Amino acid sequence: MIYLQLFALLVFAISSHRWIFLKSITTSIIFVLFAFWYISNMFTGYGVTDAVYYQLFNTAQGTSLDDIYSKLQVGLIFIIIILATLACSVYLKYKKKDLLPLKKTTFIWSLILISIIPSQFISNIYNSTKDTFFNDGNAAAVKKEYKKATAQLDKKYNYVFIYAESLENTFQSLDGTNYTPGLSALANKYMQFTNIRQPPIRGIGWTMAGLVNTQCGIPLIMEQGNSGASFVNFLGKADCVASWFGTQGYQTEFIRGSQKEFAGGDKFLEQHGWQSQHDKNYFAENLLATPDDVSGWGIHDDLLLKHAWDEFSRMSQQKQPFLLSLLTVNTHSPEGTFLKACENHVPKNEQYPMLASVACSDYLLTDFINRITNSPWFENTIVVLVSDHLMMANSASPLLDKVSQERRNRFIIIKKDLKPTVNNTEGTLLDVWPTVLDLSGAEVKELGFGSSLLDSKKGKLIKNYELGRTKDFFAYASQLWNYPSLNDGIKQTNNGIAIGSEEYSLPVYSAIEANGQLKALWFEAFAMNAQKVIQKDNDLFYANLCRNMNINEDGICSYIISRNSIKQVRVNSTGVASEKIINKKPILYQSDILGLSSATYTATSGAMINDRGVNLGYGFNIIKLGSTHEGISSDIDTVVNYSTCVSTTIPEDEITEFLQQQRGPVIFASNDSAVCADTAPVEKLADILHAPELSTLKFRQQVIGIYKSGHSEIMKGIPDLPFDMFIDTKNYKLITLCEAFMDCH
Structure with missing residues (x-):
């Protein structure tokens, strides 16, 4: 329909020389907007999004030329149409000619223009522009959408939840080859979800985010994605699935090959229901690994899965139900790690080393899961496997870039007597645990902003992303950090600074609301980000140890910077020691x-x-x-x-x-x-x-x-x-x- 409308608009714009400049210029603007939407949609699949504006105003370095070539061709077609329209209008105006012997062509053109204004592409551009540039998000608007798990769990299955590092679903059909045949066979035998998207928005797309997305049903909203270690309380107001399992009498254990402290992962897991964590240091302290068993990212997956099997066996023989989760590492970008355990089972790939690592991970994970399904404990066990995010830049990126629009995260549920099922409902990682619990028979179909995909209803986040309404969700997720107000008191602690009931490492900085409320917190690269933080005329709070700023004093030097003044505040272990106001314009606003x-x-x-x-x-x-x-x-x-x-x-x-x-x-x-x-x-x-x-x-x-x-x-x-x-x-x-x-x- 829209193509007919645009064609008619173009024809009637140049059908008469009367008002032809106004009509042709207006028509050209409409075509520019449609071209912007159309090409954006080729990139995102959802028209114009905040990711489009981000790429427009930032570097496009790293973008595949193969990926943008078709978009350039489409753009050239629109440019030719627009230039031809303008040239034709100049000619007809100069010659005072009419192309169509019809009356009231300008009136008809106006009606067509009015009919186009409510079109999807106009609405999408309007909403995305408003959402990106003129809306900070309204947390209250989605407060009722946020759900906590409160039901009782009648049937208490044991759960093995596997985060397969970057092992996205795309690898089962990439350039005509299935690099994960073992997991594909399991997926075909049980239940697979083939439309788990990763839209280009905040709060998803890396490991720490993947843990929060799945377990809490929210995007991980923080200005510096892996700065979680700088928070003493990690998402203190969030309700997450492991905490709920704890209330149901479950043991909870998380196994990972990397160091648990990375990105604040230890704090997140400990504060949200995980009773024990086995990480790289645990393996070393308990003599479970030798130096040959460790790569740059952590414990090799073959050893990690062996330990996970031992823990599964031990916990299965106890009477208490359990949630056992593990996170692999050997498919981490840029090339992954091919293990000796995979030799003679998986061919190496000299051209794309990552694909050999993917195939190796498939072999090891398939063997691990088959051991569970063949064990006497499978009767009461549900195995879940997801990729924590799509794979980042790696040696196989040239192949992945060719299918950028088809890339999906992997999500498989393995349960005894489950009929082979392919679910193509569109969702995100936020919807994983609600779906698993729904399948388990629990009266929990929603968690955070996630919802079960078993009823074939599109996930909340992806649905609102398409409508350009994600900022409200981001605003609510940001509030779960419980950012304090400077009016709540401030003092020095052994490890940093306490503001109200929250504690942070130093340095720390943030934009400030009018009432002293801190917005999102930043911890790194102050000079690089300072002017970004204070845009829209925000005041700025900054705190650091005085000695780290070459100020020869004990304690913390903190500052409240506004457009025309700086308030210098000295802080010690008892609170504010002194204050001084300098009434000069700071250079940060220049x-x-x-x-x-x-x-x-x-x-x-x-x-x-x-x-x-x-x-x-x-x-x-x-x-x-x-x-x-x-x-x-x-x-x-x-x-x-x-x-x-x-x-x-x-x-x-x-x-x-x-x-x-x-x-x-x-x-x-x-x-x-x-x-x-x-x-x-x-x-x-x-x-x-x-x-x-x-x-x-x-x-x-x-x-x-x-x-x-x-x-x-x-x-x-x-x-x-x-x-x-x-x-x-x-x-x-x-x-x-x-x-x-x-x-x-």
Whole structure:
């Protein structure tokens, strides 16, 4: 229908030379909007979403050319149509000709235009624009949608819940090959869900999020996705499935190959119903693993699954019902790990190493599940397998990119006497546990924002995503962190700072509501993100140990920064020790300020200016701003990286030539560490940049500087600590944190 309407609009726009410029320009605008929606829909499958706007205003680096080629072709077709329409209108107006010998063509054109305005693509663009730019989300609007598990569990099955790292459903049919034949056979024998989507929205798409999505039925809303370790209370107001199982008399145990502390996973599990956790350290402490059994991501899956079987056997012989969960690691990006246990069972893949790891994981998981189904305990056991998220960039990405719209998460339920079932109901990982409990006969069909897919009703999150109404869900999920108000009191603790009843590690920063209420909390890369946090004229709260800011005082230095003043607050173990107000405009509210954050490899780092950001590579980085005819522009043009910890030499002539070609100053910064065992590369950089201080850098000591007119000005941080610096790009001045807060002594 819409295609006929657009065609008619185009025909009647140029059918008469009267008002032809107005009609053709308006028609062209409609075609531009439709093209925007159509091409966006090719990327997302849901038209225009917040992910589209994110990509428009951020880098598209890493996007597959194969993936965008067809979109460019479609865009070219629309451009030709629009240009032809405008050219035709100019010709007809100049010649005063009419294409159609009809009366009232302008009136007919107006009616067609009015009929198009309520169309899906117009509505989608309007709602997505409003949701992205003019709506912070209304938690109250979805309060009734959030459900807690309160029912009693009459039939107490034992549950084995497997998180298969990145093992998405797509691998059972990729480039004409099934790389997970074992799991596919199990899925065909029991119950499989083939439409578990991962829409490009906040709160889903990585391991910690996958745990929260499934267990709590909510997106994991935090500004820095793996900063959960900085919270003492992890989602303190959330109700999650393991806690409910605890009320039903269940034992709960979680086994993972990685360190449980990563991303605050230990806090999340401990505070939400898991009575015991077996992680990488547990294996080492109990002599269950040797160094050969460990990869960079953790304990190898063959050993992890052996331990999981031992735990399943032990717990099955006890009278108490149990929930046993495990998380694999060997299919982690970028290439995975192929294990000796898979040799002679799974062929290796030299071209795409990840696919060999996928096939290896399939072999090991299938064997583990078959041991359960062949055991005497299967009668009362339900096995669930899900992928915690779609696979991130990896060696097989060229193949996955070709089927980007068809990618789905894996979700299988294995239960004795279950009839083979294929469920194609559209849902997300939020809907997994409600579906499992519904199948178990429990009176629990909803958990958090998740709902059972057995009744063939689309999951709540995916349904509201299509309608452009996700921000209300994000706002509610954010409230489950129980963010405090500065009016609730503030004091120093042994490990950080307490604000009201909540406690956090340092540094910490946040936008502030008018009543002192903190919004979403940030912990890393302050300089890089500061101006983003204070957009929309928000006030800003920042706190750090004074000594970490080169302020020679004990206690915490905290600040409340507004557009025209800074309130300096000193905090100790008893509370606020002193306050001072500086009535000057902070530099954070100025334009053309570059924020630069360097850190070790485990923390966020990068540079940001005027909402344009870049990442920093490990080692040493040289940053060049763009140039215009008038001079230096406030936009990052180039980042050149030298891995000075990996290479023993650097291209001296190349760097010298690069510096000589620049019209203005350049900025340089370390990241992770510029110096390792061999100090020769950094010493050579010290000579090239005329910065002798570089030669005294210590391991993982960050440095930020400016090279101009043959000389360098630098600032060095404290070894092993993040380092934040601002740079005024109008006069190329380094601005330390204490200077930004007008608090240097």
